[in-house]
Structures are given as C-alpha cells and as structure tokens.
Amino acid sequence: MYGPALALIHAEAFSDTFRPAFDWLTEQVYAGPRPARLFDLGCGDGAWLDFARYHGIPGAGLDASEAFVQLALARKLAVTLGDAARPLVPRGTSAITALGEVLAYAPAGLAGATQAAAQALPPNGLFLFDLIGLDVEGGETERHGNGWTIVAKTRISGARLIRDITVTTPQGTTQETHEQQIFDPRAVTRLVADAGFSCDLLASYGPCPLLPGRFAILARKLA
Structure with a gap:
C-alpha cells in the first residue's frame, strides 16, 4: 500500500x-x-x-x-x-x-x-x-502532474470501498488496490x-x- x-x-x-x-x-x-x-x-x-x-x-x-x-x-x-x-x-x-x-x-x-x-x-x-x-459513491478520477498520471476507479462492495489505482510515470506503470471499510x-x-x-x-x-x-x-x- x-x-x-x-x-x-x-x-x-x-x-x-x-x-x-x-x-x-x-x-x-x-x-x-x-x-x-x-x-x-x-x-x-x-x-x-x-x-x-x-x-x-x-x-x-x-x-x-x-x-x-x-x-x-x-x-x-x-x-x-x-x-x-x-x-x-x-x-x-x-x-x-x-x-x-x-x-x-x-x-x-x-x-x-x-x-x-x-x-x-x-x-x-x-x-x-x-x-x-454510508452515502459514499463510487466513480473514476484521473489526475496529471509533472511526468505522471494517476487513475483511481472506486466501487462499492457491501460495506467495503475498493479503489483500483493505476500510476503511470516515465519509469513505467504500477497498480495498487486499496480496500476500506464503510x-x-x-x-x-x-x-x-x-x-x-x-x-x-x-x-x-x-x-x-x-x-x-x-x-x-x-x-x-x-x-
């Protein structure tokens, strides 16, 4: 993480x-x-x-x-x-x-x-x-900076919020998944x-x- x-x-x-x-x-x-x-x-x-x-x-x-x-x-x-x-x-x-x-x-x-x-x-x-x-919603966001892009896709699964994050830099692409409780x-x-x-x-x-x-x-x- x-x-x-x-x-x-x-x-x-x-x-x-x-x-x-x-x-x-x-x-x-x-x-x-x-x-x-x-x-x-x-x-x-x-x-x-x-x-x-x-x-x-x-x-x-x-x-x-x-x-x-x-x-x-x-x-x-x-x-x-x-x-x-x-x-x-x-x-x-x-x-x-x-x-x-x-x-x-x-x-x-x-x-x-x-x-x-x-x-x-x-x-x-x-x-x-x-x-x-309880009223949180899913969705997708994308941000750009100096040489990087970050895309976060959020979904709700029961009492969990799951966020799939993709980071792209000149060094390559990395992915992380974060799970949080609602x-x-x-x-x-x-x-x-x-x-x-x-x-x-x-x-x-x-x-x-x-x-x-x-x-x-x-x-x-x-x-």
Missing part, C-alpha cells in the same frame, strides 16, 4: 488536502491538556506533523507505508513504520489524529486505535479522525463514547470540508 511511486505523487498532489484545516487542528490540540504533544496515525509524508511542530507542538507519527515513512524522515520527523490498528502511543501524548480515512483501511483499525487512545490520553485529550460514511456514523459515535470519550460528529475540519461521503469524529477523553 502506497508504494514509492504512489507515495511520491500523493505527497506532491494530495499532501495539501487538509492544509486549510491545519490552523483549526492546531487550535483543537492546544484546547486540550498542556504541554501539548501530538501523535499522528497514518501520517503520510508528515505535512501535518511538520506544521504542528512549527507552531510549537512536538510529536511523532506512524505509517504503514515504508515510502511515506522515508518522506517523513526526510523532514526530520519522529516517524516509524507501524499499524494504526495497534499503535504504541508515546508517553505524554495529549492529542491523537488520523486524517484521511486512515482508520478505514482493511483490516479496519478503528477499534484498536480507539482502545489505544482511551488507554493513553489524559482527561480532555483529543482523539480526532475521519471515516467513510461506517455508520451512529455506530462509530457509540463505539467511541463507550470507550470513555465525549463525541462531536463533524462534516468538516473547521474551514476545510471533508470529501463527499465522509464524516469526522472529534472526541475528548472524559475524566
């Missing part, structure tokens, strides 16, 4: 997807316990971690893609290869984020990440993530609340709307 070619293109073309939300995200982290410390699940190339660090929030991250980890390490970030479903949350973490449907990847990581967050976060600690909702927002809210969090259901990260058919949960650890 996210091999070298796709990771590089993602960093170039999609890394800024949530950038309009970064100021708002920073405010949410600072609204929690101090000192603020961030742990980002599925951190990708580290764009959000890098922004948070610049604004005084130290942190760490993990990603399941070796290619993404290498891109994040190039930013001199504390990022390791790992599974968001079984994260080892660093001591002192006050906020855990998982942006970009990270916890929807099969096998679904939501339950494991929620349990880890409940065990690691202090009272009022932040757990913020987005998922794919969630009922009400069930997710119950799961997170039962783990000891207050929950707000969101359609955007502050000024940054989520993609169609997605929703977010802003959860804070109860005392």
Whole structure:
C-alpha cells in the first residue's frame, strides 16, 4: 500500500488536502491538556506533523507505508513504520489524529486505535479522525502532474470501498488496490463514547470540508 511511486505523487498532489484545516487542528490540540504533544496515525509524508511542530507542538507519527515513512524522515520527523490498528502511543501524548480515512483501511483499525487512545490520553485529550460514511459513491478520477498520471476507479462492495489505482510515470506503470471499510456514523459515535470519550460528529475540519461521503469524529477523553 502506497508504494514509492504512489507515495511520491500523493505527497506532491494530495499532501495539501487538509492544509486549510491545519490552523483549526492546531487550535483543537492546544484546547486540550498542556504541554501539548501530538501523535499522528497514518501520517503520510508528515505535512501535518511538520506544521504542528512549527507552531510549537512536538510529536511523532506512524505509517504503514515504508515510502511515506522515508518522506517523513526526510523532514526530520519522529516517524516509524507501524499499524494504526495497534499503535504504541508515546508517553505524554495529549492529542491523537488520523486524517484521511486512515482508520478505514482493511483490516479496519478503528477499534484498536480507539482502545489505544482511551488507554493513553489524559482527561480532555483529543482523539480526532475521519471515516467513510454510508452515502459514499463510487466513480473514476484521473489526475496529471509533472511526468505522471494517476487513475483511481472506486466501487462499492457491501460495506467495503475498493479503489483500483493505476500510476503511470516515465519509469513505467504500477497498480495498487486499496480496500476500506464503510461506517455508520451512529455506530462509530457509540463505539467511541463507550470507550470513555465525549463525541462531536463533524462534516468538516473547521474551514476545510471533508470529501463527499465522509464524516469526522472529534472526541475528548472524559475524566
């Protein structure tokens, strides 16, 4: 998942997807316990971690893609290869984020990440993530960049979203298939609340709307 070619293109073309939300995200982290410390699940190339660090929030991250980890390490970030479903949350973490449907990847990581967050976060600690909702639709998209083309064909199969991705560069063509789980927002809210969090259901990260058919949960650890 996210091999070298796709990771590089993602960093170039999609890394800024949530950038309009970064100021708002920073405010949410600072609204929690101090000192603020961030742990980002599925951190990708580290764009959000890098922004948070610049604004005084130290942190760490993990990603399941070796290619993404290498891109994040190039930013001199504390990022390791790992599974968001079984994260080892660093001591002192006050906020855990998982942006970009990270916890929807099969096998679904939501339950494991929620349990880890409940065990690691202090009272009022932040757990913020987005998922794919019931009204998501399939389709096909094509994007072009400097020497590359990426075609993504998305289909729905039961409670799964399946995305077939073809990447063409001067070095050749690679293909990946990503599978993600589709969630009922009400069930997710119950799961997170039962783990000891207050929950707000969101359609955007502050000024940054989520993609169609997605929703977010802003959860804070109860005392």
